[in-house]
Amino acid sequence: MPHRKKDRLSIERRASAPEADPLRLGTGWTKSDLDKPWALIECAGGDSHPCAVHLPELARAVRDGIIEAGGAPAIYHCTDMCDGIAQGTEAMNYSLASREVLAMASELHARTGHFDCVVFISGCDKSVPAHLIAAARLRMPALLMPGGVMQPGPSEMTLDMVGTHYSRLKRRKMTKKEYQFYSEHACPTAGSCAFLGTANTMQILAEALGMALPGSALLPAGYMMQIRMARRTGKSALTLFDKRITADKIITQSAIENAVVVHAAIGGSTNALLHLPAIAHELGLKFSLEMVSEINNRVPHILNVRPSGMHPTSLIWAAGGVPAILRELSRYVHLDALTVxxxxxxxxxxxxxxxxxxxxxxxxxxxxxxxTIDIIRPVTDPLSETGGIAVLRGNIAPDGAVMKRSAVVKEMLKFAGRARVFDVAEKALKAIYQKEIKPGDALVIRYQGPRSNGMPELFYITEAISSDKTLNRNVALITDGRFSGGSKGPCIGHVSPEAADRGPIAVIEDGDRILIDVEIGRLDLIGTGEREHTPTQVKRILKKRLEKLPEYKPPERAGLLGLYTGRCAAAHLGAYLR
Incomplete structure (x- = not known):
């Protein structure tokens, strides 16, 4: 069937750019290709990490599908950084900013190449949200081919366990030989790491938003059916083009709400609460922590995978994948939402x-x-009656903070502790290893927000606490930074306003009394030293401290990090580049 010519960008732009045809022919296109719909394949493939290394093969399959459907494909590349490789170093400061780079690269490729439709290929923490942001921004016919999931290693080893094993090695609870064996086999195949971190969360949410074909998220990387799915995805791009179905018709308010429902039910990474508002922002859709809280308080947690459950995420697809999750959640989602x-x-x-x-x-x-019931619980018999995320507010976090309550032991859902305050994450980690952090401490790590240093993850700190039996049930972590999706324990992140914006977290002092009450959604300073105070007294104390707080002076930064920290929105808004 011939494809429509009306409103075809490639035809319109070729008419005013005579060099376009010979330049496309110079890439191997034929003369007949020039008259077909031009399809961009935006691929995050590269040697950057296992989640990206196999994507060029998927790109070739997508290309075959586009050709079969009568389109002219062009593969463009922009790979992503690996949070795991950057973890624990200053390189992690670039992680959230890298999302903006990939989104802009996608925008650049689509706009300057005169394309009529786009297929995005990605699978990891920042590449999937970057591509969804780009799709929303471009408002073109577009869909995403998820990169799929890695298989677990020996003893169902997944990468999130490396941090735990490393902490055990540091404490001499594991031999170097044991550690090296598990480390060498933690990533046995290509694909996203086989725990419910940000990568797998965002693949699931891409499908929940309607932006990926049913059953495409978390296909085991390397399965031939993934190649066939990629080919189908390529063909679907031309169908979207012919039907004039653009990304903004799919990513609607209903789709955003569906994504939040699914996120609650799976116990997804808290980082998704930085990405979903950024996607919504591109289209002027509503997103708030109040929405997140309301949905999580009525939607049960049903996905039994790590770190909140038992199994590796390589089994999610085998249990029926996102379609099975949506079917189980049919009473909670908008079934009339359009998809690709x-x-x-x-x-x-x-x-x-x-x-x-x-x-x-x-x-x-x-x-x-x-x-299936071992992986995806029925809503009538869930892992928990409430969703995976708790939203907290209080005099420490007036604009909100988030916590993955599905990964927290019950006795830590209400906790009163004394503040141990650090402005540098590395010093906090050192204090944990040197046993300076004691049961009953509330570890406060600040100046880790988007404006401070790009909002790095504090994964090694959460692992150091959760792997220590003397701390993992009686120490809390509070920060304006963020966590890995694999983090466990009472970790409260995204505290807003952040310290660099003169948020109250900036004036918490050693020895202050802090109360965390997840049931009522509160995070409060309740006293100083051994004294408890009334809310009015605490308000007065914080006001006086903030009046004395010197103006935050960011360090001089050139390049990407300087641009991002100087122009990013607050965490609760999505930390997008303004």
């Missing part, structure tokens, strides 16, 4: 039911003597 199939969420689920998808795919779980 051209049909609604509800229609997609009905189609899959007719095809036998929900009966056939879970047969892969028989290899592990498991059933």
């Amino acid at each position: 199939t051209g049909e609604t969420v509800g229609q997609n689920l009905a189609d899959l039911e007719r095809e036998g998808y929900f009966q056939n795919i879970p047969r892969f779980l028989e290899n592990y003597s498991l059933g």
